[in-house]
Amino acid sequence: MSSKQRFATPIIALVIFALLWEFLVWINDWPNYVMASPSDLGPAFYKFRWLFLEFGWDTLWRTVAGLMLAIAFGVVVGMIMGFSRTMREALYPLLVGFNAIPKATVVPVVALLLVGQHNLNTVLLAFMISFFPITVSISIGLSTLEPEYRDILLSLGASRLTIFRKIALPKTLPEFFGALKVAVTLAFIGTNLMEIVEPHGRGLGHLFDSGKISADYPLMFAVLIALAVMGIGLYYVVVILEKIFAGWAERQES
Amino acid sequence: MSSTPSDALIRISDVKHAYRTDAGPLPVLDGFSVEVPEGAFTAVVGPSGCGKSTLTRLIAGLLFPDEGDVILHGEKVTSPRNTVGMAFQNPVLLEWRTILDNVCLPLEIVPNDLSRKQRNDRGYELLAMVGLQGFEDKKPSELSGGMRQRASLCRALAHRPDVLILDEPFGALDAFTREDLWQIMHELRHNEAFTCLLITHDLRESVFLADQVVVMSGRPAKTQYVLDVPFGRERVLDDLYTPEATQMLLDLRHQIQVAQGRPLEELEHEPGDPEPGAGEPGS
Ligand SMILES: Nc1ncnc2c1ncn2[C@@H]1O[C@H](COP(=O)(O)OP(=O)(O)OP(=O)(O)O)[C@@H](O)[C@H]1O
Ligand SMILES: [Mg+2]
Numbered sequence: 001m002s003s004k005q006r007f008a009t010p011i012i013a014l015v016i017f018a019l020l021w022e023f024l025v026w027i028n029d030w031p032n033y034v035m036a037s038p039s040d041l042g043p044a045f046y047k048f049r050w051l052f053l054e055f056g057w058d059t060l061w062r063t064v065a066g067l068m069l070a071i072a073f074g075v076v077v078g079m080i081m082g083f084s085r086t087m088r089e090a091l092y093p094l095l096v097g098f099n100a101i102p103k104a105t106v107v108p109v110v111a112l113l114l115v116g117q118h119n120l121n122t123v124l125l126a127f128m129i130s131f132f133p134i135t136v137s138i139s140i141g142l143s144t145l146e147p148e149y150r151d152i153l154l155s156l157g158a159s160r161l162t163i164f165r166k167i168a169l170p171k172t173l174p175e176f177f178g179a180l181k182v183a184v185t186l187a188f189i190g191t192n193l194m195e196i197v198e199p200h201g202r203g204l205g206h207l208f209d210s211g212k213i214s215a216d217y218p219l220m221f222a223v224l225i226a227l228a229v230m231g232i233g234l235y236y237v238v239v240i241l242e243k244i245f246a247g248w249a250e251r252q253e254s
Numbered sequence: 255m256s257s258t259p260s261d262a263l264i265r266i267s268d269v270k271h272a273y274r275t276d277a278g279p280l281p282v283l284d285g286f287s288v289e290v291p292e293g294a295f296t297a298v299v300g301p302s303g304c305g306k307s308t309l310t311r312l313i314a315g316l317l318f319p320d321e322g323d324v325i326l327h328g329e330k331v332t333s334p335r336n337t338v339g340m341a342f343q344n345p346v347l348l349e350w351r352t353i354l355d356n357v358c359l360p361l362e363i364v365p366n367d368l369s370r371k372q373r374n375d376r377g378y379e380l381l382a383m384v385g386l387q388g389f390e391d392k393k394p395s396e397l398s399g400g401m402r403q404r405a406s407l408c409r410a411l412a413h414r415p416d417v418l419i420l421d422e423p424f425g426a427l428d429a430f431t432r433e434d435l436w437q438i439m440h441e442l443r444h445n446e447a448f449t450c451l452l453i454t455h456d457l458r459e460s461v462f463l464a465d466q467v468v469v470m471s472g473r474p475a476k477t478q479y480v481l482d483v484p485f486g487r488e489r490v491l492d493d494l495y496t497p498e499a500t501q502m503l504l505d506l507r508h509q510i511q512v513a514q515g516r517p518l519e520e521l522e523h524e525p526g527d528p529e530p531g532a533g534e535p536g537s
Contacts, residue, residue, distance in 0.1 A: 148346045155314040156363045156413070157336045166362070170350050248350035248393060 036221040044218035045226075051207055052226060058203040060230055062119065063191045066126020070183055073127070074134030079164075081135070082142025099132040103190060107197045118202065122194040129190035130183035137179035141172030174249035177242035184234045188227060262289040263449045264296075264313060264417060269322035271308060272474075282308045283319070284474035290466070292416075295443065295450045297460035299506065300470030300478075301514045306453040309470075310419045313451065314338050326417060336364040339410035339448070343422040345402040347394035353405050354390040357381060360413040380408035383445055384438050400431035404438060411446055418448040425455060433491060436462050440489060457506045458494055467502075469509040479509040 018038045024030075025037035032040060045052060077095075081088040106128060110121050145168055153163045195205020204223050211219035243250075266288045272279040282305035290296045300306055311317040312324050315334040324331045326338075339360070347356045357377040361368060368376070381387055384404040394402055403423055410418060424432045436459060443450070454460050460467045461483055469479040481502060485493060493499055 146344060146346060148342045148344050151311070151314070151316055151342075152340055152346060152359075152409075153363060154316055155334045155336075155338055155340050156360050157334050158363045162363060166359070167348065170348070246350075 032217045033215065036218040040218035041222045041225060044216070044222040048207070048219060048222070052204075052222075055202060055204050055207050056226055056230065059188075059191050059195065059205065059227070060234075062122045062203065063126050063187045063230075063234070065123045066190060067130060067180075067183060067187045069123065069127040070131035070134055070187065071180070074131045074179075074183075075138055077131075078135045078138025079142065081139035082168075083160075085143075088139060088143065095132060095135060098128075103129050103193055104197060107194055110194075111198045118198075118200040121198065122191050122203065125194040126187040126190035129193075130187040133179040133182045133186070134176070137175040138172055141175045142168050145171060170246075173246040174242075177238060177246055180238050180242075181235060184238055185231055188231050188234075192227065261291050263292040263294075263327060264288070264290040264451060265323070265325040265328075266309075266312070267323050267325070269312065269319040269324060270474075271305070271312065271317070271319050273308075281474035283312075283476075285322075285476040286470065287322075287477050288468050288480075290449055290451060292449055293447065294466065295452065295464045296466045296468060297452045297454055297464035298468045298470060299454060299457060299460055299510060300475060301472050301510065302455075304470050304473045304475040304513070306470065306475075307421055310340070310421045310451070310453060313417065313419055314340060336360075336413065337415050338417045338419060339413065339415035340419045340421070341403075341406045341410040341423045343425040345394075345399075345406035347402055347405060347409075349394055352391050352393060353381065353386065353397070354378070356394065356405055357408040357412055359409055364413045366413070376412060377408070380411055381405070383442060384408055398431075400427055400435060403427060403435060407435075407438070407442065411442065411448070414446070416448055418450040420450065420452045422453050422455060424459065432456070432459070436491075439463055440487075443487070457503050457510070460506070461499055461502050462489060462491070462494055467506060469506065469513060471513045472515055478513055479506075481506060 022037050022039060025035055030037075036044075077091065081091050103125060107125065110124055114121055114124075149167050149171070150163060153167060158166070191203065192205040192208075195203035196209055199206050199209045204227055208220055208223040211217070211223060266286065269283050269286050270281070271283040272281040274280075286305075286309065288296065288298070298306055298309065308317065312319055313326070313331070315331045315338070318324075318332070326335065347353075348359070351359070354374060354377045357380060358373045361373040361376065378387070378390065381390055384407060386401060386404055386408070389397060389401065389405075394405070397405065403426075407420075407423065410420075424435050427435065440463070452460070452463060457467075465483055467481040467483060468477060469481070470476070471478040483502065484498075494503075
């Protein structure tokens, strides 16, 4: 596939999707409050363009901050679990249990725990919802490292740190990026959950909420689209990073 | 076991080793001894699971015996020493590195004062020896299994180790590729100075490559039988089809059967077996 084609294909898909959507709304004669159509979105975006920019930025940086936290936590805990079987056995049930708790129920707990710290709260929720896949991928990547890799370096007198740097880390990168792609979308869910359930006047979640209150349905749909666009954007940032740092693992595709 | 202590580079005497498992200690080696003179090539054969890989880990200093001594150069092995090179059945090349960078990996770890260029030159030199010139910049995934195994041998030799430990390096290869690699082993031995201990399941391989073949008994393993191979350094595959070689292979085959604990009656039917070594290639 040429690079032009690779660029054009998703855009064509997007246009077809928008046309179908518009057509569906038109043929069913749905009013705005059932389903807004793509042609309503433009005006909604334009009307609230400054709010979209401002709140979009809020949501974006909170999500990215939450992700960074999740990466830092996931890499450290994943390393501990990957290298020590005891720690793995001790921590797995805890992690799984925590991950199983619906995060909507955590929102009020966090909000009460850190009253008024809206930024921190939102970042924390993005973190909590997204660290799990990262932790698991790192720990599995490390614990399934074939012993021969370790033996070759150990027999040369390499330290554990050298083994991690030269072999374990690069070898785990493809799995790490796979998990990061999942974590990116999860982190957006976390941010918006906090912004919608515990509205505090900032972020796209709040814009959605105010659309709901003022029965501005095109605005609500516009927020959803904006979130989708940001999600796609961040996802592709990860894809690019993956190409740079773990591109060697990609050969099977061609 | 006739060599005096001074001329044996690897000296393993009466080694005992047990793994601690959930079900209690699992004795793996019990009274195993072997001596490999400097520059010699020793092959170790034995039933599956008898402790051959454990032996390689003892020599590499990755594991220590409960009793007995593992001595290299007259010194007891108490930690990994970077004068050892290892290669396994699984070539474990690093997929994100080029073949050249894979081969030069030991030079990044073992202290040395080679420049980047000198290291690469060493890599080029070794790769040329095994017929991989032109593949230096390829990724491991672009190579066949036999080529990857050759690269793995080069990596094992990059830092000019005096002891080369090979744990079934050819076990996963097809018969013809394996024979190619046997020839390459001879060439490497011709060009590089190392003392080699080869673990194998292939009796023909052991006779073709080694000066001495040691048969390990079943677990817990001790030295069961030592065969001296009277061939010189220059060998061709046809040597394997001489009556002399056939007799050696037969000897070894019987010894393996004893080690496996098979009833000796079975032996009556075996002498006609045209390929005594083809019993268990790899595992
Ligand atoms: N780290 C370990 N902990 C516990 N038991 C082990 C460990 N490593 C090996 N063993 C056991 O010790 C025995 C000998 O293992 P080893 O790998 O040395 O055998 P081997 O002769 O190399 O076998 P193979 O022919 O299959 O390569 C086996 O029964 C194995 O299950
Ligand atoms: Mg083994």
